[in-house]
Amino acid sequence: MTHHALLLLTFLSCLIRSVQGQSPAKQSLLLWYKQPANQWVEALPIGNGRLGGMVFGGVETDHIQFNEETLWTGGPRDYQREGAAQYLPQIRQLLTDGKQAEAEKLAQEKFMGRQSNEDDYVQKKTAWFERVRNVINTQQNPASATFDDHSWKTMTVPTVDGWEKAGLEGLDGVIWFRTTFDLPASWAGKDVVLDMGRIRDQDFTYLNGELVGSDEGITKNRRYKIPAAKLHVGKNQLAIQVINLFDKGGFIGVKTNQPTFVVYPEGGKPTDGVPLIQPFKYWIQDNSPPASPRYQADYQPFGDLWLNFKGQSNVANYRRELDLTTAISRVTYSANGVNFTREYLVSAPDQVMAIHLTASQSGKISFEALLDSPHRNFSVRNVDDQTIALAVQVRNGALRGESVLRIQTQKGQVSVSGNKLIVSGADVATLYVTAGTNFKNYKDVSGDPAVMSQQPLQTLRSKTFEAVKGAHVRDYQSYFNTLSLDLGRSPNEQLPTDERLKRFEQTSDPALAALYLQYGRYLLISSSRPGNQPANLQGIWNDLLTPPWGSKYTTNINLEMNYWPAEMLNLSACHEPMFTAIEEMVETGRKTAKAHYNARGWVLHHNTDLWRGTAPINASNHGIWVTGGAWVSRHLWEHYRYTQDRDFLQKRAYPIMKEAAQFFVDFLVKDPETGWLISTPSNSPEHGGLVAGPTMDHQIIRDLFKNCMGASEALNTDATFRDTLKTMYGQIAPNQIGKHGQLQEWIQDVDDPNDHHRHVSHLWGIHPGTDITWDETPDLMKAARQSLLERGDEGTGWSLAWKINFWARFRDGNHAFNMLKLLFRPAISPEGVTGGGSYPNLFDAHPPFQIDGNFGGSSGIAEMIVQSQGKTIDLLPALPSELPTGHINGICAQGGFVLNIRWQNGRLNGVDVTSKAGQPCVLRYGDKQVSLSTEKGKTYRLDGELKVL
Numbered sequence: 001m002t003h004h005a006l007l008l009l010t011f012l013s014c015l016i017r018s019v020q021g022q023s024p025a026k027q028s029l030l031l032w033y034k035q036p037a038n039q040w041v042e043a044l045p046i047g048n049g050r051l052g053g054m055v056f057g058g059v060e061t062d063h064i065q066f067n068e069e070t071l072w073t074g075g076p077r078d079y080q081r082e083g084a085a086q087y088l089p090q091i092r093q094l095l096t097d098g099k100q101a102e103a104e105k106l107a108q109e110k111f112m113g114r115q116s117n118e119d120d121y122v123q124k125k126t127a128w129f130e131r132v133r134n135v136i137n138t139q140q141n142p143a144s145a146t147f148d149d150h151s152w153k154t155m156t157v158p159t160v161d162g163w164e165k166a167g168l169e170g171l172d173g174v175i176w177f178r179t180t181f182d183l184p185a186s187w188a189g190k191d192v193v194l195d196m197g198r199i200r201d202q203d204f205t206y207l208n209g210e211l212v213g214s215d216e217g218i219t220k221n222r223r224y225k226i227p228a229a230k231l232h233v234g235k236n237q238l239a240i241q242v243i244n245l246f247d248k249g250g251f252i253g254v255k256t257n258q259p260t261f262v263v264y265p266e267g268g269k270p271t272d273g274v275p276l277i278q279p280f281k282y283w284i285q286d287n288s289p290p291a292s293p294r295y296q297a298d299y300q301p302f303g304d305l306w307l308n309f310k311g312q313s314n315v316a317n318y319r320r321e322l323d324l325t326t327a328i329s330r331v332t333y334s335a336n337g338v339n340f341t342r343e344y345l346v347s348a349p350d351q352v353m354a355i356h357l358t359a360s361q362s363g364k365i366s367f368e369a370l371l372d373s374p375h376r377n378f379s380v381r382n383v384d385d386q387t388i389a390l391a392v393q394v395r396n397g398a399l400r401g402e403s404v405l406r407i408q409t410q411k412g413q414v415s416v417s418g419n420k421l422i423v424s425g426a427d428v429a430t431l432y433v434t435a436g437t438n439f440k441n442y443k444d445v446s447g448d449p450a451v452m453s454q455q456p457l458q459t460l461r462s463k464t465f466e467a468v469k470g471a472h473v474r475d476y477q478s479y480f481n482t483l484s485l486d487l488g489r490s491p492n493e494q495l496p497t498d499e500r501l502k503r504f505e506q507t508s509d510p511a512l513a514a515l516y517l518q519y520g521r522y523l524l525i526s527s528s529r530p531g532n533q534p535a536n537l538q539g540i541w542n543d544l545l546t547p548p549w550g551s552k553y554t555t556n557i558n559l560e561m562n563y564w565p566a567e568m569l570n571l572s573a574c575h576e577p578m579f580t581a582i583e584e585m586v587e588t589g590r591k592t593a594k595a596h597y598n599a600r601g602w603v604l605h606h607n608t609d610l611w612r613g614t615a616p617i618n619a620s621n622h623g624i625w626v627t628g629g630a631w632v633s634r635h636l637w638e639h640y641r642y643t644q645d646r647d648f649l650q651k652r653a654y655p656i657m658k659e660a661a662q663f664f665v666d667f668l669v670k671d672p673e674t675g676w677l678i679s680t681p682s683n684s685p686e687h688g689g690l691v692a693g694p695t696m697d698h699q700i701i702r703d704l705f706k707n708c709m710g711a712s713e714a715l716n717t718d719a720t721f722r723d724t725l726k727t728m729y730g731q732i733a734p735n736q737i738g739k740h741g742q743l744q745e746w747i748q749d750v751d752d753p754n755d756h757h758r759h760v761s762h763l764w765g766i767h768p769g770t771d772i773t774w775d776e777t778p779d780l781m782k783a784a785r786q787s788l789l790e791r792g793d794e795g796t797g798w799s800l801a802w803k804i805n806f807w808a809r810f811r812d813g814n815h816a817f818n819m820l821k822l823l824f825r826p827a828i829s830p831e832g833v834t835g836g837g838s839y840p841n842l843f844d845a846h847p848p849f850q851i852d853g854n855f856g857g858s859s860g861i862a863e864m865i866v867q868s869q870g871k872t873i874d875l876l877p878a879l880p881s882e883l884p885t886g887h888i889n890g891i892c893a894q895g896g897f898v899l900n901i902r903w904q905n906g907r908l909n910g911v912d913v914t915s916k917a918g919q920p921c922v923l924r925y926g927d928k929q930v931s932l933s934t935e936k937g938k939t940y941r942l943d944g945e946l947k948v949l
Helices: 003-019 084-096 100-110 121-137 449-460 465-480 497-503 510-527 558-562 564-568 572-597 628-643 646-667 695-715 719-729 778-791 797-809 813-824 852-865
Strands: 030-033 044-047 051-055 061-068 153-155 173-183 192-200 202-207 210-216 221-226 234-244 250-253 262-265 280-286 303-309 315-323 328-335 338-347 352-359 365-372 379-384 387-393 400-410 413-417 420-426 428-437 484-486 682-684 687-691 873-875 886-893 897-904 907-915 921-925 928-932 939-943
Touching: 030 497, 044 315, 044 328, 044 338, 044 510, 051 338, 051 352, 051 428, 061 352, 061 400, 061 428, 084 100, 084 572, 084 687, 100 687, 121 234, 121 280, 192 202, 192 210, 192 234, 202 221, 210 221, 234 250, 303 428, 328 465, 338 465, 352 365, 352 449, 352 465, 365 379, 365 387, 365 400, 365 428, 387 420, 387 449, 400 413, 400 420, 400 449, 420 428, 428 449, 465 510, 484 510, 497 510, 510 564, 510 813, 510 852, 558 564, 558 628, 558 797, 558 852, 564 572, 564 628, 564 852, 564 886, 572 628, 572 646, 628 646, 628 695, 646 695, 646 719, 682 695, 695 719, 778 797, 797 813, 797 852, 813 852, 852 886, 873 897, 907 921
Parallel strands: 873 921
Antiparallel strands: 030 315, 044 051, 051 061, 061 303, 153 280, 173 234, 173 280, 192 221, 192 250, 192 262, 202 210, 202 234, 303 365, 315 328, 328 338, 338 352, 352 428, 365 420, 379 387, 387 400, 400 428, 413 420, 484 886, 682 687, 886 897, 897 907, 907 939, 921 928
């Protein structure tokens, strides 16, 4: 071929790609940074569905924090409160009579689920409390003005996230604090106010040896009036006993700019006050309080791997990255003229986390590796001269775990010293980390942690790292490579990921939206594999013994949002752990349905955990929400709709859906005022308290009944039950339009147009439900849109993500994209203030971190491109003007279809439809619509006018 012919061929190839809306160069699917992570939300996540790691990538000290999916607090037990159902009629009547406060009080006392340790806790707490308070009656009284505290440690307060962030992770119990302040002579004879902000949870505050204040509860600002007679001009001694029985502890300040930790004259201003001397001295009096009663369990961190390197000076060319195409994280840099590379992965085939270290010169790999854990009384033992093992026991829990670290090297020496492995002068080093617990299932903790931690290492003895890496990549790509997305290019692609986030709102960077969607797929693959637990509130990544909201499964939005992308984004297999968990929740949910409602079937309230608790938890004003089981059942139906797997529908999905529906057949009651069937008692999630008849409940229940009827028709079974559902379906309280033109959140028209609550639960019927659509109920769609406008665009991370999906369903792509800009907003401001958005590692910020926003955001981007919730497959239904050209291959639609879609200049350019089940296919683009009779396994190509090619 001549040179001119080659140039012509290249030109034509580029032209064809341009016409098809494709970029000539492949987009990079890398998260990368010019510096190591300084905090956990900057570290890069890796995982295989069971094991998770967070890579910090430090030069002199590297840190990999790791988790294993089954290490939780608690243990197998019953969560339901037997006999609760006897109070149900009274609670309902109180709500009917408008006595919400009385209903909530009765429900809190008699209707909530059982807590762990609740039977003997009061007695144990009383004895313990008397003992720790008795210290003030001893000769070594820490409250005394003359007490010698010179040996105490120091802590700067406040610690906004609790004293855990000041090095006391996992500490519950009693800590004494001491500090002083200097009273000006001009204040002599004046009463003063001592302001210490908020304290978790109880304090006894002494001034110069006398008790001057005591209170309990996080919501109460500690402002104590001190009479002038108790004060001295000059130095005054403060001593505070802080008692914290569970969760975060200590001084947490206030969420305002008002100064705290000051003393000021009564009637004066805190800004004119005298500050308390910092840092405070502290002493841990007791760290073993009786185990607090808990409604549900918390997901736990497992341990930490630390790598300490020496001689890492003159560092240059540092880069830390995560490659979404291979699920490998990498750190590269040069030091003293040597190029160093570290690779990090978590292999599903080999069930191991691997860290591979290489250098450009021989003999340059030298470091110490050690294991530790935030769990109290962890231990590390020497297994052999290349291996150490970490043992952990969850405090007051049934679970224990073991992790093993083994190092293999080429050349060099490996030795063991205490809890450290020491490598000297190696050419190459590979670290393998495993972990396992005694968890077998939610009813059985008789497993052996050593099985999961030691067996994988036996097979690795004969494998090279390249073999482990190759198997990992092939396994991961079997999931990831099912979908590709190109949304266009921009110069920002050359920037580090944290810089791209900062610039996204002001500059065009469509490739970051594509990266984010693929990152969501990466996180789902890495945290939810067949045979594992479902992704929890943080996937499988957590570094805290008391994580936010327990890092469990919140079922009034968050668990479900985790799986919104699963079917659409061609990761149907990743949905499987949720289905298995649902099957287990059916078993516990039957007990809850009987004990609390005297009903058949099964029920799930607004949270569950590893032990599959289904009873009401926390507080009656939000914990009694009955439609969790109905919502998760929708995922079973969606899986069938996308896969057309009749065997799955018959053997797994429909029996669960039917039992969920049976509960509501028994539970729904007639509203005495309207005659409608309503859900009572319940809650519009976390908003408005305990009520009768929240709109969201009725949308979900209608959806469940409709799907059950569809399933029974498809399976040609249960005609009588289907008729029952059909009759009741038409009697359920309908969606209503209120006086502001809004979709009502409750039966009563009480919505406040100035209410900007993060939950927008009454719009469930638009997404993910189909109770309200443009095709069938346009007036309700307009009312729902008005509700969303009134609620506002702002929100926490997952709330922003849900709103992207809403605006896509409203077919307003530009508004949806504006919401995406808010979701991409850096969660940590230059001033250090955190808000809803994205952390530097692209984790979703509630704040703090919740992974549901990542999954919801991925779903929202996909909803802009394809929607198939109705009778048609809608192409580009909400394409924003900022994404005018692109293509996606492998996106899925209900009916068993896989689509490749191309668009250019905001217009559809073509679509390929592959039929996996041979079902009829109706495509719609704008006002164009075409119906196809398809054959299983066949692909159909159509142009931008929906004409078959």
